[in-house]
């Protein structure tokens with residue numbers, strides 16, 4: 001473990017014990033969230049790269065980074081950085097991650113890992129070949145009540161899983177003028193709503209049930225065919241999905257970025273032969289546990305959570321914890337992996353590849369209007 005003196009916020013110096021010296025590429029929404037999560041774990045935001053040298057300098061100040069770099073090459077050549085966090089638009093994930101791996105850095109790469117499965121395969125193979133950690137922030141895995149749900153399935157508390165369903169709904173692209181780089185397939189990938197948020201839902205389903213999706217039957221719609229000055233939007237606003245798992249469980253999911261009033265409503269419900277569970281990401285302190293008699297609402301409390309979930313409860317009961325703490329938990333587990341441990345449930349590049357394969361099957365199914373197997 002090295003000890004770095006980190007100069008932060010107008011020259012204030014903090015002694016910070018850290019073996020997590022991170023460089024962040026891309027300093028928008030996710031770059032800021034990652035920076036906070038790194039610092040809260042005692043790590044160092046050693047440097048940042050933004051879309052220009054001037055923006056990197058501004059972001060270095062805002063994100064309390066040690067320095068801003070003019071170019072990615074400078075960050076990758078710096079021995080002061082052990083792990084690179086890639087928080088850029090999706091089309092840059094593949095080239096940036098491959099360059100970071102080539103430079104011998106561990107990599108945290110935002111989802112979707114790549115814009116196609118072929119690139120994701122190369123990324124997963126490259127980290128393995130170099131003995132590096134490659135992690136992907138499927139962040140909802142790090143809610144304590146998700147861990148509790150997973151433990152209930154694993155320990156048999158639900159009985160035999162018989163059905164899974166849910167949705168991931170947002171509204172930030174519901175207006176015809178709403179626009180973002182994600183709308184452009186060249187920057188975000190061919191699948192937008194599914195690649196962006198449906199991938200989270202499927203990851204959470206497979207994480208909680210440990211039962212991979214075998215085949216999908218998807219339909220998609222582009223509700224706003226013109227948007228923000230674009231005349232022919234190619235990426236989808238909505239996906240409705242039927243699926244069957246390897247274990248023979250049937251399910252459905254609805255994914256939308258055009259549902260007014262729904263901000264980030266990820267809902268996952270799993271029915272078993274004995275009990276059901278339902279988790280709502282916008283109300284993450286609670287887990288509904290359904291039963292023929294005596295349904296109950298389990299409220300997050302580290303004193304009563306299972307041993308698998310309690311470590312992810314960072315604050316006592318009654319003090320709500322949420323999204324940012326998920327990232328803190330994720331970075332803590334990534335640091336453990338870099339330290340040689342194998343944290344249970346850390347989403348790796350293999351999981352990122354898996355999500356790319358599901359997105360690819362969804363695209364193919366929507367095009368052919370047929371049930372389509374997910375490549376394994």
Ligand SMILES: NC(=O)c1ccc[n+]([C@@H]2O[C@H](COP(=O)([O-])OP(=O)(O)OC[C@H]3O[C@@H](n4cnc5c(N)ncnc54)[C@H](O)[C@@H]3O)[C@@H](O)[C@H]2O)c1
Nearest residue numbers: 026027028029030049050051087088089090110111112137
């Ligand atoms: N895990 C999650 O919960 C989660 C949530 C939101 C977004 N994401 C993912 O994070 C990534 C970033 O999304 P965001 O919402 O932060 O987007 P954003 O638009 O807020 O930020 C992207 C940043 O990348 C910068 N950028 C663009 N090109 C660059 C380049 N060549 N070099 C350096 N910086 C460059 C942009 O200037 C911008 O600041 C996406 O892949 C997205 O899918 C993940």
